Amino acid sequence: MLRGLRRRWDSYKYRFVPWLALNLHRKRRTLRYVPESSQDKIISDEDVFETLLKIFKALFINDFSRQAHILAFLPEIKHKYLELLTVEQKLSKVHSCNHLSQHVFSPEEVLFNTLGFMVSRDRSSLVSAGTGVFVTKGFVPKGTVVSMYPGTVYRKHEPIFFQSLGNPFIFRCIDGVLIDGNDKGLSRSVYRSCCRRDQLGPFQMSDESWLTAAPQNPLAVGQYVNNCSHASCGASCL
Numbered sequence: 702m703l704r705g706l707r708r709r710w711d712s713y714k715y716r717f718v719p720w721l722a723l724n725l726h727r728k729r730r731t732l733r734y735v736p737e738s739s740q741d742k743i744i745s746d747e748d749v750f751e752t753l754l755k756i757f758k759a760l761f762i763n764d765f766s767r768q769a770h771i772l773a774f775l776p777e778i779k780h781k782y783l784e785l786l787t788v789e790q791k792l793s794k795v796h797s798c799n800h801l802s803q804h805v806f807s808p809e810e811v812l813f814n815t816l817g818f819m820v821s822r823d824r825s826s827l828v829s830a831g832t833g834v835f836v837t838k839g840f841v842p843k844g845t846v847v848s849m850y851p852g853t854v855y856r857k858h859e860p861i862f863f864q865s866l867g868n869p870f871i872f873r874c875i876d877g878v879l880i881d882g883n884d885k886g887l888s889r890s891v892y893r894s895c896c897r898r899d900q901l902g903p904f905q906m907s908d909e910s911w912l913t914a915a916p917q918n919p920l921a922v923g924q925y926v927n928n929c930s931h932a933s934c935g936a937s938c939l
Contacts, residue, residue: 744844752816752846756920759815763806771904808919813839820847822925834926850923851911852882853892864888870924882924884912 761768806814813819818839825833834848841847850872855861857877865871870883881888889912896907911921 744846748844749846753849753920756812756815757918759811760808760917763811766805774904808917809837812919816845818845818847820919820922822922825927830927832925834922846920848923848926849918849920850880850882851908851918851921852880852924853888853895855879855881864891872924884924 809819809821816839818841819837820834820841821837822832822834823837825831836847852870852872853864855878857879861871861879861881864881864883864887868881868883868886868888870881870888872880872882874880881891883889892907892912893909896905896909899906908916908918908921910917916922
């Protein structure tokens, strides 16, 4: 019992102002000093953007039969998606000939067809290791974007105390912004509330599917990536 209380205190003591005030002179244990944010990037912003644009475009085309009506609300960018218009024309011909509709791949299959690998979250085979993320098919080259960290974004001045209780999914960015990637409990309710608040008519501004077992974005599994920070255990994913 005492050992359990000790572990819980070690997890939460960094959130209590009195403890912080008495330990300011000690060496930082949870923060890394990086003089320039650009020096902390393993992959450039351009490469990340290119990868995300490629996979999102492929997901859009894959489910085009349900997404085509969105372009009607975006006439100014419709001409940029010539390949989408080609798909639309093919679909209309198929329907006019009374043939079967376009085969729709799963998001994981789209990821494999686009980037050459497939990732998914699953239970670890290690005892007491919990849930992790695994490459289930294909090969991931070094320096490749393999996941995103979904969740509610909190700026430095926004309260997050109650959401943080018993929550190991809170990710602190180098600029102090916090991302709550917990898909259960209070964190789940807060995200769904924000998502539906920002909804524009029938169109959602955020993806809620990562809260379920079948995310529409196959990269939205970053909160389950186990990245050991100890020097003796090299990180397989940064």
